[in-house]
Amino acid sequence: MRVKEILQSPEAIGKSLEAKGWIRTKRGNKNIVFIALNDGSTIHSIQVVINAPDFPEDLIRQLTTGACIGIKGIVVQSPGKEQSVEIQADDITVYGSANPETYPLQKKGHSLEFLREIAHLRPRTNTFGAILRIRHALAFAIHKYFNDNGFYYLHTPIITGSDCEGAGEMFRVTTLSASNPPVLKDGKVDFSEDFFGKETSLTVSGQLEGELGALALSRVYTFGPTFRAENSNTPRHLAEFWMIEPEMAFYEIDDNMDLAEDFLKSLIRYALDHCRDDLEFLQKMYDGELIDRLTFILDNTFERITYTEAIDILVQSGEKFEFQVKWGVDLQTEHERYLVEKHYKKPVMVTDYPKDIKAFYMKQNDDGRTVRGMDVLFPKIGEIIGGSQREENYDKLKSRISELKLPEKDLWWYLETRLFGTAPHSGFGLGFERLVLFITGMGNIRDVIPFPRTPKNAEF
């Protein structure tokens, strides 16, 4: 039986059963030994009580922090204060011992930086157990939300041949020799010899393909790995991360904002309803205001302002910013933080950015100088969602592509959807790890993904 079930089942008392897991701590003396056993099913461990004289001494010696064991025994009410039930051990199996001289996890005091160096073992800590369970619950909640709302899960490609997705540096995918690739007469690499007969990369976004799906199934979403080869060294960036990108036909920018707000709130609500123990643990250990902050998001409407209004607020704030506030220049982190944390003190959605600072596919407004982009800004982590209404007009889209000198020949299929049965449509991208970061209250994105990939780090 799993530890979570035992702890939740009053009827288990008096029954004989088997629990398997890893030892968190061991206490006691020659006569009685207490073990905290955890199998990852819950943040809580179950206490195993061993009457030491009943077992061989060398077996007891193997019961150390980190060892994997199975315990057969009777569940009894615990006379101790800290737990309601415990297992009185009749039989002990050691599946795998853990040499206490060399096992790096101890009973107390590990920095998150140290745990990153032992990412193969950190899932065994309370902290990472909690994070990984919350991460799972949120992934499940995302699929549930979309399924319940008539969206179809679309699998967009991970290898892409278009380098015009416009979201950053890409990782090349190739089977050509790194030391001696075939070359053309001008010395450049001959990608026609490559596996796909052209230069290919890992995707930086499934959006363009997502739009193709939306213009057929009306509502789709993607949820998959995304790769950016930017040399970003921050607590909010990964080279490999998971992104959720809903794309909806017949949604205008306001519908898009409604969805983004309802979606985020439903995910936070799901976590509060289903991950209470883990959230309480993280609140106790790392972030005393975590649950209040999550509840606050649920209880308040996101502020909706245009970029132009944001600029006015910042100019009139009297605040001294390092970067000058000026219409036409993108909002800096310090500006976003001011809006979210000082001015409105709640999530803010900013729309209608100058077209020159946003991607080619965003729908152009009639004013000729702004586009219907939208960013959702959260306290602590900044931009959690970026999205827009898409330009559905063939001529406007085409002229924007040529203005920006993008390779039109690689985008023929994207353009063609505007030629045949085009429709107003919108969508956005949510960084999954940023969501998990916010909901767990952790400070560094490398601690909310099991095996982070960042510049100079692809260990494990």
Place this chain on the structure above:
RNA sequence: UCCUCAGUAGCUCAGUUGGUUAGAGCAUCUGGCUGUUAACCAGAGGGUCCUAAGUUCGAGUCUUAGCUGAGGAGCCA
């Protein structure tokens, strides 16, 4: 990529204006304790002071370069 800070025992850290044999807590090991709660009590072992070069009679400490990590910025989700 830029700026700032850090790197000393398995982990977290202290180490004074450069000066004898580099310390503490936790962990580990040994001993003690029949109900512990990050158990407790006593004792012991444990160091390439990130690497390289330099200054100096003498460097954990100062200088330079590099490596690694963290924070801030940019890019963005």
